[in-house]
Structures are given as C-alpha cells and as structure tokens.
Amino acid sequence: MTKPILSVRNICKSFNKKEILSNLSFDVQKGEIKVLIGPSGGGKSSLLQCLNFLIFADSGEISFKGNSINPKKPTELRKYRQQVGMIFQDFNLFEHLTALENVTIALRKVRKFTKKEATERALKELTLVGLQDKTDHYPAQLSGGQKQRVSIARALAMDPTILLLDEPTSALDPELVNEVLQVIKKLADNGMTMIMATHQMDFAQNIAHEILFIENGTIIEQGSPKELLCESQKLSRTYSFCSALGIHTGEK
Amino acid sequence: MEELFLSFMNALVIGVPKFFFPQIDPFYTEELLPLLNIGLYNSILLIIPSASIGFILGAILGSLQTYANPVVAKTATIYSQIFRGTPLVLQLLIIYFGLPAFNIVLSPYFAAVIGFTLCTSAYQAEYIRGALVSIKKEQTLAAYALGFSKFATIKNIILPQALRRALPGCGNEIIYLIKYSSLAYVVTFYELTGNGKKIASLTFRVLDSYFILALYYLFLVSIATLLLHYLEKNILSQQ
Numbered sequence A: 001m002t003k004p005i006l007s008v009r010n011i012c013k014s015f016n017k018k019e020i021l022s023n024l025s026f027d028v029q030k031g032e033i034k035v036l037i038g039p040s041g042g043g044k045s046s047l048l049q050c051l052n053f054l055i056f057a058d059s060g061e062i063s064f065k066g067n068s069i070n071p072k073k074p075t076e077l078r079k080y081r082q083q084v085g086m087i088f089q090d091f092n093l094f095e096h097l098t099a100l101e102n103v104t105i106a107l108r109k110v111r112k113f114t115k116k117e118a119t120e121r122a123l124k125e126l127t128l129v130g131l132q133d134k135t136d137h138y139p140a141q142l143s144g145g146q147k148q149r150v151s152i153a154r155a156l157a158m159d160p161t162i163l164l165l166d167e168p169t170s171a172l173d174p175e176l177v178n179e180v181l182q183v184i185k186k187l188a189d190n191g192m193t194m195i196m197a198t199h200q201m202d203f204a205q206n207i208a209h210e211i212l213f214i215e216n217g218t219i220i221e222q223g224s225p226k227e228l229l230c231e232s233q234k235l236s237r238t239y240s241f242c243s244a245l246g247i248h249t250g251e252k
Numbered sequence B: 001m002e003e004l005f006l007s008f009m010n011a012l013v014i015g016v017p018k019f020f021f022p023q024i025d026p027f028y029t030e031e032l033l034p035l036l037n038i039g040l041y042n043s044i045l046l047i048i049p050s051a052s053i054g055f056i057l058g059a060i061l062g063s064l065q066t067y068a069n070p071v072v073a074k075t076a077t078i079y080s081q082i083f084r085g086t087p088l089v090l091q092l093l094i095i096y097f098g099l100p101a102f103n104i105v106l107s108p109y110f111a112a113v114i115g116f117t118l119c120t121s122a123y124q125a126e127y128i129r130g131a132l133v134s135i136k137k138e139q140t141l142a143a144y145a146l147g148f149s150k151f152a153t154i155k156n157i158i159l160p161q162a163l164r165r166a167l168p169g170c171g172n173e174i175i176y177l178i179k180y181s182s183l184a185y186v187v188t189f190y191e192l193t194g195n196g197k198k199i200a201s202l203t204f205r206v207l208d209s210y211f212i213l214a215l216y217y218l219f220l221v222s223i224a225t226l227l228l229h230y231l232e233k234n235i236l237s238q239q
C-alpha cells in the first residue's frame, strides 16, 4: 500500500470524565471512501470533529501527508483545515450571506482571492451542485437539500484534499435526500477522498471502500461492504445493526 | 456648513410661517426660533460623532467582553459597569471640571462629546454582547473548518450577524443619546436645551419656549427613527 493521506493514531477524548473516543486508529488512502456507521451517540461526530481539530483530542496523533499536525500552531492548523473540507449535519451555512457569498467568503478572506476570482470559482462549484440559479438566495430561502448542496460547494471551493461528511442527509426530508446523495456520488466518481458518517446503508454499500462500525467510541468492526454486509456475515455486528434498522442488505 | 444649515432652518421654521401669518408674535421669529436653530445645529454636532464613535467603540467593547482573554474581558465589563452605573451628569462634571486637576483641559464641546461617547459606548457594548452570544456556535465551527482565524471569524461571520440582531437595541440607545445630549449645558456647551433655557429665563416666556423646544426634540428623534427603520429594513430583510 502507498503512504496514507491521513493517518489517525490512538485518538482518545473524554467529556466530563466519560470516555467518548477510546484509542481510535486508522489510515485513509488517497481516493479512498470510508464510511462510519453505528448507533447514535457512538462517537462518529466527535471523531470527525477531532479530525480537523474542531474538538481537540486528549491524546493521539493525526498526520496529514506524512506530517504530524500540531494544533497549537494556529497557522499550521488553519493551513491543514483548509485542506480538510467539512460537511455538517445541520449545514451551518452563514445565515447573513447569500448562497454565492457563502462560497466566496472563505475564498476571499482565507485564500485571498479577488472578488472576481472568488465569484468565478464559486459559480463553478454552485453549478456543479446544480444551484447556479439560486446564487442570490439566503439560506432561509433555501430547502434543506439546497442548503446542504451549498455547503458542499463551499467546502469544494477550498480545493480540499479530503472531505469529512457528518450525516449529510439525516436532517433532510426524505424526498430531498437523493439530490444530496447524487452530488456526493458525483464527488466519489471523481475520486474525492472522503470520510462520511451516515445511516444511508444502501448508499454506503454503494460507494464505501471500507466501513468502520463505531460504538462506544471504538471501532467494533471494519471491512469492505462485502465483508460486513453479505448474507454469509449474518453474525457481524454491522449486519445485525443494519437489519435492526430494517435496511435491506445483501451482495450487490 | 453652519451657515447653510441655519439659512435652511430659518427659512423653514421662520420664513414659511411668517409668509402665511404675517402677524406672528416676533418673540418666535426674532428671538426663540433663531436661537433654537443655532442650538439644533450644536446638538447635531454633538450627536453625530457621539453616536457613531460610541457605536463603534461599543462594538469593540462588546466583542472584547465576549471573546478576549479573561483579563481584557473583565476590564471591558468593568468599564461598562462604571459608565452604566453612574449618572451621566456626574461623568460630564468629572470630565470637564475634574480632569483639569490632572492638567487635562477640554473645551466644553470636546468634554461633552467625550462624555456622551464613553457613556453610550457602555450601553451599546451590552446590546452587542447580548447579540454576539446569541449567534450559534456552529457558525464559528463552520468558519474554523474553512480555515478562518478566530479574529477573521468574529469580524466576517459573527459580528455581521450580531449587528443585525443588535440593531433595534442600538437604535434605541441612539434615541436616548439624542435626548440626553441636552445635558451638555452642565459643561457650558449651549445646544438646544441650553439655548431654550437661556431664552426662557431671559424673557419669562417659559411655557411656549419649552413647548417648542420639545417639538425640536420630537423632530430630531423622528428623523433618527426614520433613518434607523430604513437601516433595519435594508439590513434585516437580507435574512
């Protein structure tokens, strides 16, 4: 195997003495898609937030392209975060900015693009997610699915090396889930490296290279969708979790 | 500027009534209104810099209270407590009559502007602080995730949203400022109220002097309210 793009070693995190991530380690290769599944409260969001230091782990190490990241160095941390896109469950669009401005603001203030360059780039990303005709809308005027697509455009505009997605469709009405999944599928087809927490098992099976089943802050099982979800693996924790959710599983 | 303003106001409140009512009491047209117009000009000279600098200072103080390190935040909070916790008259008296003891001698105008600015900034800081803490922390996380620094996040993401929320309160404070600018007479700066008092006591026409003086404030406050409503509509409607 080649050198991993992201390497996570022995991440531990406690809140109020309660351990919510215990000694997690894994590697992510370039172009790889890892899917995090597991029960609510298992630690998926905390793990993703530790990966770009929105939460500081108590111990452990995160290396990006072979360099260990020191979050105490603000410049180094910001440089790293620019290369790690984050998609939140609740979109977290900037409420006071239009769809276009949501995408341009980081280009202008962080990457120091001129207004014209930023606008061109933002339009390109908004077109990619199918929102070229909504550029002047404020978040309050957009549907959940549209908001999430803007937030994907916002992340993509930073040219991230890897995308972290925290249940990107679980705050959406069922009929809006697909439009967001389609965009994510498009990114997957283009070879984007991703770590995604989701309950959309059909979709996960479809795009994941590896599934990590996370419960009580540890990786209980990991493997390809085939290894974890085919009929012959009825005893796997992942399989029973998915059946309990009433999700159709099986070899594809 | 002053001449232009005075000729406009004199034409408006003296010329026009005189044209329609040639018999009007000359006390109004020759004494009261000309002096009140000068007072109005002086009041505006006080209010505009005090309100704008006070607002900016308040935004900085409110941000420090919310985001600075504990020592600076506490200092900003104490500042705000002191200026909100003591009478403005006393603050003005100390600035104008007290500071010369430290060899700081201010003109009546500057003493008044400084007093009003400091006082109003303390109130503005409270409105801004309240609005800042009301912005969801997810907005900050989203900005950090894009590589924003803490300062850039506050400046570009949090403050713009907070200012929109704070605007109604901040506007109210500006209306208060218009009214308490009448205290400038205690540092011998003669604005609207100072001039009104002067005329009233010289001519003993107390009731009509003060009544018309009140109309002047109503006029000022109405204009400020209109401007603030316009601002609110145009900024707040964006959400």
Ligand SMILES: Nc1ncnc2c1ncn2[C@@H]1O[C@H](COP(=O)(O)OP(=O)(O)O)[C@@H](O)[C@H]1O
Pocket: A015, A016, A020, A038, A039, A040, A041, A042, A043, A044, A045, A046, A047
């Ligand atoms: N800021 C926090 N303070 C205290 N406990 C937290 C905090 N964030 C998450 N937790 C706890 O950490 C555990 C893992 O939560 P989370 O990472 O959100 O799980 P998941 O995303 O898998 O549902 C939960 O028990 C949650 O209550």
Ligand SMILES: [Mg+2]
Pocket: A041, A044, A045, A046, A166, A167
């Ligand atoms: Mg979660």
